[in-house]
Amino acid sequence: MITVNLYYTGTNGSAKAFATEMEASGIADEIRNEPGNLRYQYFSSLDDPETVLLIDSWTDQAAIDAHHASSMMQEIIELREKYDLHMTAERFISEEMGGDEKFIRK
Template structure:
């Protein structure tokens, strides 16, 4: 039963895109994708909103998400969010059996 979490990051002066670029360049994205249970971790840029970035984050189950949230990487991600002064809007979807 996969769980998909969409996170819309918003900031000013292109900071959301800079955040996503640094997530990739620093290797954090590659490390998240290697975590057990991660099925998708991709950023998308809305054409008409240069101050937002959408992350689609998919996991096999809640246990995989919980493990990810307890990992040291979460502190790195939080520091980058703070660095770029981002706001988050989270939407969660769960497949039905």
């Protein structure tokens, strides 16, 4: 699994407005229904009200590449421009928990 954390930052609540429009327009649900998507979820930052975090997880790179090649990406790009958002990203590749599992309370 590949997870990408995308941090959207704007001004005057624009990052939250972007995430709200992504949900209300149905684009977020379309992404969730794409083959290989495992998670697509927005979170608000407690320490920076102008930043929204998107956790976006996929089965593999091929699924991410297909998503990036979809016509939906142009809609997303246009919304980012509309809200004048800036982004940073982190990428993680999952592996077995190993000995860390004992520290996870379920």
